[in-house]
Amino acid sequence: MTRLIRAEVRKLLTTRMLLGLTLGGIVLVAFYVVVIVFTAGNNQAGTNALRSLSDPGSLRAVYGVPFEIGYLMPLIMGVILISGEFRHKTITPTLLVAPRRSRVLTAKAVVAAGTGLAMGLVYTAIAAALGAVLIAARGYPVHIGSYGIPRMLVLMVLGLAVWAVFGLGFGALLKNQTAAVLAALAIVTIVEGLLELFLRWAHLGWAAKVLPSAASSAMVQASNVKAANILPWWGGALTLLAWGVLMVVLGAVFTMRRDVT
Amino acid sequence: MTEIVVDHLSKDFGPVRAVDDLTFAVPSGEVTGFLGPNGAGKTTTLRCLLGLIAPTSGKALIAGARYSDLAEPARTVGAALEASSFHPGRTARNHLRVLCAAAGLPDRRAEEVLDLTGLTSDADRRVGGYSTGMRQRLALSAALLGDPGYLVLDEPATGLDPAGISWLRELLEYMAHDLGKTVLVSSHLLAEMEHTADRVVIITGGRLVKQGQLEDIINAAGAGVRVRTPSATRMSEVLRDAGLSGELRGEELFVPSTTAERVGHLAYVNGIELSGLAERPADLEAVFLQLTNSDHHQEPASERPAAVTSGRP
Numbered sequence: 001m002t003r004l005i006r007a008e009v010r011k012l013l014t015t016r017m018l019l020g021l022t023l024g025g026i027v028l029v030a031f032y033v034v035v036i037v038f039t040a041g042n043n044q045a046g047t048n049a050l051r052s053l054s055d056p057g058s059l060r061a062v063y064g065v066p067f068e069i070g071y072l073m074p075l076i077m078g079v080i081l082i083s084g085e086f087r088h089k090t091i092t093p094t095l096l097v098a099p100r101r102s103r104v105l106t107a108k109a110v111v112a113a114g115t116g117l118a119m120g121l122v123y124t125a126i127a128a129a130l131g132a133v134l135i136a137a138r139g140y141p142v143h144i145g146s147y148g149i150p151r152m153l154v155l156m157v158l159g160l161a162v163w164a165v166f167g168l169g170f171g172a173l174l175k176n177q178t179a180a181v182l183a184a185l186a187i188v189t190i191v192e193g194l195l196e197l198f199l200r201w202a203h204l205g206w207a208a209k210v211l212p213s214a215a216s217s218a219m220v221q222a223s224n225v226k227a228a229n230i231l232p233w234w235g236g237a238l239t240l241l242a243w244g245v246l247m248v249v250l251g252a253v254f255t256m257r258r259d260v261t
Numbered sequence: 262m263t264e265i266v267v268d269h270l271s272k273d274f275g276p277v278r279a280v281d282d283l284t285f286a287v288p289s290g291e292v293t294g295f296l297g298p299n300g301a302g303k304t305t306t307l308r309c310l311l312g313l314i315a316p317t318s319g320k321a322l323i324a325g326a327r328y329s330d331l332a333e334p335a336r337t338v339g340a341a342l343e344a345s346s347f348h349p350g351r352t353a354r355n356h357l358r359v360l361c362a363a364a365g366l367p368d369r370r371a372e373e374v375l376d377l378t379g380l381t382s383d384a385d386r387r388v389g390g391y392s393t394g395m396r397q398r399l400a401l402s403a404a405l406l407g408d409p410g411y412l413v414l415d416e417p418a419t420g421l422d423p424a425g426i427s428w429l430r431e432l433l434e435y436m437a438h439d440l441g442k443t444v445l446v447s448s449h450l451l452a453e454m455e456h457t458a459d460r461v462v463i464i465t466g467g468r469l470v471k472q473g474q475l476e477d478i479i480n481a482a483g484a485g486v487r488v489r490t491p492s493a494t495r496m497s498e499v500l501r502d503a504g505l506s507g508e509l510r511g512e513e514l515f516v517p518s519t520t521a522e523r524v525g526h527l528a529y530v531n532g533i534e535l536s537g538l539a540e541r542p543a544d545l546e547a548v549f550l551q552l553t554n555s556d557h558h559q560e561p562a563s564e565r566p567a568a569v570t571s572g573r574p
Contacts, residue, residue, distance in 0.1 A: 007363035014355035015348055089346040092313065093403055096340050097363040099312045099329040260313040261305075 004098055004107035008081075012115060017080055022119055025073035029123045030130055032065045037134040053140040056147040062131040063149055064220040066123035067156045071163045071216065072185065073123075074116035078167025079184050081108055082251070083177035091260055101256040105172065109165050109248050116164025120157035128153060148233075152220045155237060159219050162244045166212065169247020172255045188213050205229065215239035264289045264411065264443040265310065269319035272305050272467075279305040281467035282319070287445045287460075289410075292437045294458030294475070295447040296549065302467035303447040304342070307415050311340050323411055335364035338411040339404030344396035344420060349389030353380055353399050356388060357406060364407055374402040379428075393420030401429075412436060414446045418453055430457045455545040465553045475545065482543040482551060485517035486524045489537030499531045500524070508550045513537070515547050 012018050040062070041052030050058040061068070082105070085091040098104050132142045143149065167184060174180035192213045199208040208214060209231050218236025231239060265287035272280040280302040287293045297303050308314040310321040312328035323331065323338055331337050347356055357371035375381045378398040383391070388399065397420050404412060412433070418426050434457070437444040448454045454461065461478065463470040471478060490496050493509055500507040500516055505524075507514040516524055521540045528535050 003363055003365045007359050010355070010359045010362050011348075011351075014352070014359065015350045017350075084348070088348045089343065090348055092342055092346045093360060094363070095313060096311060096338075096342075097335045097360055099331070099334055257315075259308075259315060261308065 001103065001107060004103060005110055007097075008107050008111040012081070012111065017084070018077065018115065021073045021077050022122065025070050025119060025123055026126060028073075029065050029070045029126050032069050033062060033127055033130045034134065036062050036065065037131065037138060053135055053138060056143070059135070059143050059147060060149060060152060060220065062135065063127055063144065064152060064156065065127045065131070066120065067159060067216060067220050070119075070123040070127075071160055072188070074112075074119045074160045074164035075167040075170075075184055075188065076181055077115060077119070078112045078164040078169075079171035079174075079180045080177060081112055081164075081168055081171065083171035083175055083180045086175045087177040095260060102252055105168075105248065105252050105256055108168055112164040112168040113161045116161035117157060119164070120160030123160065124153050124156050151233070155219045155233065159216060159237070159240060162240045163216070165244035166240075166247050169244065169249070169251040172251025173247065175255055210239050212240060212243045215243065265321075265323050265413075265445055266325075267306065267310065267319075267321045270306065270309055270316050270321055271318045272302075272309060272314060273317045274305075279467050280309065280316075283464065283467065283469055284319075285462045285469060285472045287443055287462070289443040290437055290441045291459040292433050292444045292446060292457055294454040294461040295445055295464075296451060296454060296461055296545075297447075297449065297464040297470075298553070299449055301449075301465045303449075303464065304415055305467075306464070307340075307342065307413055307445075307447060311338070311342070311413060313342075333364070333407070335360070335366070335409070336407035337409055338413060339407060339409035340413040340415075341397075341400035341404040341417055342415045344393060344400050347388040347391075347396065347399065350387055352385050352387055353391070353395075353402075354384040356399065357402060360403055360406055366407055370406050370408075374405045377405060378402045394422060394425055397421055397425070401432075410442050412442060412444045412446070414444075416447055416449070418448060418450060426453060433457060451546045451549050452544070461545070463549060463552060470552045471548075478548055479543050479545065482548045483518045484540055484542050485515055485547060486519055486521050487537070487539050487541050488514040488516060488524055488528070488535060490514070490528070490533055490535050492533050495531070496528065496533050499527050499533065503527055506551070508547065510546070515541075515550075517543055517547055517551050 036050065037053070040050040040058045050061055053059065085094055094104060095101060128144060132144050136142050170184050171180045174183060192211050196208040196211060196214060199205065209229070215231060215236040218231040219233050219240065267283055267285050270280055270283045271278065283306060295303055305314060309316045310323065310328065320327065328334060328338070354371055354375065357374065358368055361368050361371050375384050378401055380395065380398050380402060383395065388396065391399065397417055401417060404414065418429055421429060433444050433446060436442045455475070458475050460473065461475050462472040488496060489512060493512070493514055496514055497507040497509065505516050505519055507516045521538050525538055
């Protein structure tokens with residue numbers, strides 16, 4: 001297993017995919033932090049603007065940007081980690097060296113989690129540092145040590161690792177890289193929101209709470225959702241973890257058994 | 262000693278039977294050519310052998326074991342299946358180093374095989390910019406990485422220039438004859454394999470047509486006659502009426518198992534002009550056409566291409 005993990009790390013570090021996604025994520029996170037800090041409490045900007053930066057919810061929104069938007073990058077990375085092998089047919093040499101496919105997928109899950117964790121550290125550090133500097137610049141107290149924000153920061157780092165594993169499972173299921181990336185993005189950004197509305201309409205609110213993005217939000221509770229509508233932070237963490245594991249298991253069962261032609 | 266065994270192997274892709282009850286053996290110390298037209302089921306067979314495709318029935322074993330049960334597959338079997346199995350953004354050296362890590366081999370093996378296949382000076386280029394021939398060399402490098410006792414190569418000569426083909430032939434002969442390795446190499450280029458293979462396994466439509474020493478098979482087919490004529494169509498009709506088969510190859514007809522006197526006489530009595538007539542020993546191509554067309558004489562000609570291509574997955 002150590003060999004396969006080393007091989008997967010080498011695969012990641014010898015193409016430009018990881019660098020591109022990480023840098024893209026940094027730009028995205030920084031942009032969102034700037035926008036949120038400078039629109040918070042600014043009611044002329046529109047009705048969606050957050051309350052003033054003295055509000056704990058607004059502070060969490062600033063520090064929670066890695067989970068609002070940054071998580072898409074480890075998600076895509078996880079998808080490509082496996083679907084890229086099918087796209088470029090490198091799955092053939094991979095499986096020739098390691099014919100036991102569940103071991104290959106396990107090594108990939110370990111590497112996806114580790115890489116997601118590293119991306120999470122980078123994004124969280126940037127959101128925390130940039131957020132604190134900008135909040136202070138606007139003359140508000142930084143409060144990075146209060147309102148459960150330290151716990152949120154740690155959970156985000158771990159959460160991004162889980163999102164990477166989730167992406168891996170998703171990519172294993174769909175195989176087609178373009179379809180898998182687009183479908184993963186569509187699901188977490190659009191489909192889940194619609195599904196959530198439908199479930200609430202159908203009085204299945206408990207089901208809406210355990211959707212991946214809802215579980216993800218619950219971990220940071222940074223949005224303005226009423227507390228009754230979301231899981232406690234630990235429930236969100238466990239639910240997201242369960243989704244990640246479920247996707248990998250489904251990927252292993254349905255795709256990794258198929259013929260590689 | 263028999264090292265690779267394919268035993269009553271069958272594989273269905275939906276309604277299509279790509280490999281049909283195929284049985285053959287590959288001994289060590291020889292180059293075994295695995296021959297058949299495109300879509301005959303060669304690649305499917307090799308992928309079953311390498312654990313990438315699950316057979317519908319039967320088995321394919323290497324050193325008595327299924328591929329997935331080999332303790333160190335990369336050090337036991339070197340396989341090159343298709344020249345496009347590379348990430349275009351990764352360099353050749355890095356591609357090999359990934360495989361070194363996965364197989365638990367030292368990184369210097371990557372340098373050694375690059376040297377062996379003549380890719381060292383291009384090793385730090387991204388594979389996306391490689392020619393087909395260079396990809397073939399890289400695929401071969403990957404196969405040789407673990408210094409395996411078995412080589413399984415699918416169409417390794419495709420895309421190589423004449424110098425590359427000659428180099429490949431020498432390499433395969435060295436591996437089999439001097440190092441005693443087991444070499445199984447598929448090809449649809451019969452003339453090429455005739456110079457390389459010691460032994461051949463011929464399949465078509467997923468079924469075994471013939472296996473044995475190349476020399477025995479060619480000798481058994483006997484000598485034939487090459488006829489050059491402006492009326493090739495008419496000539497083949499005459500030959501067929503006389504119970505002979507004439508295979509049109511370019512401007513020539515090859516008529517196996519007969520004599521120049523017989524063919525010359527037939528042409529004379531039917532008033533066909535000949536521009537060339539010579540007895541030639543049979544070659545692999547003639548043997549192959551003779552063997553794979555045996556069904557053709559009982560079936561309408563239009564069904565033959567379908568039967569030949571039906572094995573494509």
